[in-house]
Amino acid sequence: MEIKKAIDIITLLSEGIDPQTGEIISAYTTFQDPHTVRALFLALEALEKLDKSDKRQKRLPENAGKGWDEQEEALLVDAFDNGKNINELAELHKRTNGSIKARLIKVGKIK
Known part of the structure; x- marks a missing residue:
């Protein structure tokens, strides 16, 4: 799965929206539990950092970070x-x- 797609899914879940149907998730599910919502926001933050890092890495020259012989x-x-x-x-x-x-x-x- 691409990072962007994972970010989209976790964003929807953290907002209480079912990513498959677009419907609001029932208040009585695990996805609406405050601990779960906080965990989703942490996961979202981590994925956004990873996405930013991946984009930066792709812009670097081919030999960036390699040792010199x-x-x-x-x-x-x-x-x-x-x-x-x-x-x-x-x-x-x-x-x-x-x-x-x-x-x-x-x-x-x-x-």
Whole structure:
């Protein structure tokens, strides 16, 4: 199940609405119990955070968060020494600008 669909279902349940029929859920069911409603709101909050995290992760470059090996680091240093700027290096290595800056600091190329 997609996160968006789960969010929609839990939202309806927490509002006292049957997600299948759209009808108001009877006041005498577990779904109307205050503890259940609070649990649904907590689940909804967690799913919304997960959805936000997933969307952010999909926007990151392919190599974001991956470790650097010696060969890639050498290529970075060489490209930097040959005049490539941070944006160009980030695109070339499929990493974030912050990652490129951090690596260049680590190898002593920038402060």
